[in-house]
Amino acid sequence: MNNTMKLLLVGAALAAASAPAYAEDKAKAEVMTSWTSGSEAAALDVIKQEFEKRGGVWKDSSIAGFGAADAAFQNRLVAGDPPAAKQAVIGLANADFVSQGLLSPIDDIAKAGKWAEVLPKSIHDLTTFKGQTYLSPTDAHGESWVFYSKDAFTKAGVNGEPKSWDDFFAALDKLKAAGVQPVAWGGQSWQESKVFNMILLTQVGIDGFLKIYVDKDKGDASVEGVKKTLDILGKLRAYVDEGAPGRNWNDATAMVITGKAGVQFMGDWAKGEFVAAGKQLGKDYGCMLAPQSPGMVYVADSFSFPKIADAASQKGQALLAEVAMDPIVQVEFSLKKGSVPMRTDVDKSKLDTCAQKGLELMGAGKIVPDQALILSPQQAGALNDFVDEFWSNPSEDSAAGAKKFFAIFE
Incomplete structure (x- = not known):
C-alpha cells in the first residue's frame, strides 16, 4: 500500500471517528x-x-x-x-x-x-x-377581545362597535334577526373561563379583579361583581348555536372569518387566524375590547x-x-x-x-393576569370546571353560582 493510499485511509478513519462527535456536539x-x-x-x-x-x-x-x-x-x-x-x-x-x-x-x-x-x-x-x-x-x-365580522355587522345593520353590554346584546339581537349566528362559541371549559374573566373585569374593574384573584376577597362588592358577571354570561347562552359544545377556538374563529357568525370572544391569538386567511383588519374584521372594559386580561x-x-x-x-x-x-x-x-x-x-x-x-x-398566572394549577382547573358547570346548567342562578365560585379559594 503506497503512502498516499495510507494517508487517504487514515483521513477517512479520522473523519468517520469525528462525525459522531460533531453530531453530538451540535445544539x-x-x-x-x-x-x-x-x-x-x-x-x-x-x-x-x-x-x-x-x-x-x-x-x-x-x-x-x-x-x-x-x-x-x-x-x-x-x-x-x-x-x-x-x-x-x-x-x-x-x-x-x-x-x-x-x-x-x-x-x-x-x-x-x-x-x-x-x-x-x-x-x-x-x-x-x-x-x-x-x-x-x-x-x-390580551384576552379581553371581541372579534367581529364587518360583513355580518353590515348585513344586520349594526353601526359601530357597541360601547355597553346593553348595546352589545342589542347588536346580537340584530344579528339573530338577520339570520346570522350571533356568537361563535368555543364550547371548552378553558375558553368559557376566559369569557368569564373578561366579563368580570368589566364589572369589578382592575382593582376589584386583583382583590378577588390575588387577595381572595369575599366582600359584598366582590360577591356582587361575580353575580353580575354570571348574569351576563348566562344571558349569552341564547345567542350560541347547538354545535358549540367541544368546539375548538380556531373553528369558532373560522365562523367569523367566513361571516357565518357575528362575534367571537377570544384572546388576540385569534387574530392570527384572520391573518392566515388573508383577511384585513378594519376591512374584513374588527377587534374591540369587551364592552365597558377598563383594561384587559393578559x-x-x-x-x-x-x-x-x-x-x-x-x-x-x-x-x-x-x-x-x-x-x-x-x-x-x-x-x-x-x-x-x-x-x-x-x-x-x-x-x-x-x-x-x-x-x-x-x-x-x-x-390583570389570567388566572393561570396567579392561581395554583388546581385552583385554575377548578375555575374552569366551575364556569363550565354553570354554563351547562341554565337553571342555576347567579347567587348560587357566586357561592360556588368563592368556594374555589377555600
Missing part, C-alpha cells in the same frame, strides 16, 4: 408545544427557522390542545424522557416543576441578555423563581427547559432561550401569532392597531 432541541393551528404553527416556524439558521437541529413534538400537550409532557417527565423545551404559560403553573428540581435555570443567558432591563417587571417577575430565571418569554396575549407564553443530561440538548436549550428573546424574532413571531412582543425595546411600527392598543394598555398598567 439540538426537541420542542413540545400546543401551537398547531395555522397561525400558531406559522409563528413557531419563525423561531424554528432562526434556531436552524444559527446551527441548531430542531425536532417538533407539537400536540394539539394545551391540556393534551401538558399531559404528554408530564408523562415524559415521569418516564425520565423529557423534551429539551416545553411551551409554558409564565407564572405559578411552573412553580411545582421548579421546586421538584425538574427544570433547568437559564440565569446566565438572561443576565447576558439583560432581560430584566427589556421585560416589563410584572412579566420578568413571573419568569423567575427563588431569584433565578427559568422561563424564556416569547409573547403576550396571558404570556414562554419556553421552559427540563433538566436533561444530553450535552447537545443542553446547548439547544441555551440557543432556543436566546432565539426566543431575540427582538426581531419577537416581532415576527407576534405578527404571525396575533400577539404582542414581550420585549419593550422592539420595533413596534409593524404591529397592527389591535396589537398597538394591547401594548398601550400594558404600558399604562391597565392589565
Whole structure:
C-alpha cells in the first residue's frame, strides 16, 4: 500500500471517528408545544427557522390542545424522557416543576441578555423563581377581545362597535334577526373561563379583579361583581348555536372569518387566524375590547427547559432561550401569532392597531393576569370546571353560582 493510499485511509478513519462527535456536539432541541393551528404553527416556524439558521437541529413534538400537550409532557417527565423545551404559560403553573428540581435555570443567558432591563417587571417577575430565571418569554396575549365580522355587522345593520353590554346584546339581537349566528362559541371549559374573566373585569374593574384573584376577597362588592358577571354570561347562552359544545377556538374563529357568525370572544391569538386567511383588519374584521372594559386580561407564553443530561440538548436549550428573546424574532413571531412582543425595546411600527392598543394598555398598567398566572394549577382547573358547570346548567342562578365560585379559594 503506497503512502498516499495510507494517508487517504487514515483521513477517512479520522473523519468517520469525528462525525459522531460533531453530531453530538451540535445544539439540538426537541420542542413540545400546543401551537398547531395555522397561525400558531406559522409563528413557531419563525423561531424554528432562526434556531436552524444559527446551527441548531430542531425536532417538533407539537400536540394539539394545551391540556393534551401538558399531559404528554408530564408523562415524559415521569418516564425520565423529557423534551429539551416545553411551551409554558409564565407564572405559578411552573412553580411545582421548579421546586421538584425538574427544570433547568437559564440565569446566565438572561443576565447576558439583560432581560430584566427589556421585560416589563410584572412579566420578568413571573419568569423567575427563588431569584433565578427559568422561563424564556416569547409573547403576550390580551384576552379581553371581541372579534367581529364587518360583513355580518353590515348585513344586520349594526353601526359601530357597541360601547355597553346593553348595546352589545342589542347588536346580537340584530344579528339573530338577520339570520346570522350571533356568537361563535368555543364550547371548552378553558375558553368559557376566559369569557368569564373578561366579563368580570368589566364589572369589578382592575382593582376589584386583583382583590378577588390575588387577595381572595369575599366582600359584598366582590360577591356582587361575580353575580353580575354570571348574569351576563348566562344571558349569552341564547345567542350560541347547538354545535358549540367541544368546539375548538380556531373553528369558532373560522365562523367569523367566513361571516357565518357575528362575534367571537377570544384572546388576540385569534387574530392570527384572520391573518392566515388573508383577511384585513378594519376591512374584513374588527377587534374591540369587551364592552365597558377598563383594561384587559393578559396571558404570556414562554419556553421552559427540563433538566436533561444530553450535552447537545443542553446547548439547544441555551440557543432556543436566546432565539426566543431575540427582538426581531419577537416581532415576527407576534405578527404571525396575533400577539404582542414581550420585549419593550422592539420595533413596534409593524404591529397592527389591535396589537398597538394591547401594548398601550400594558404600558399604562391597565392589565390583570389570567388566572393561570396567579392561581395554583388546581385552583385554575377548578375555575374552569366551575364556569363550565354553570354554563351547562341554565337553571342555576347567579347567587348560587357566586357561592360556588368563592368556594374555589377555600
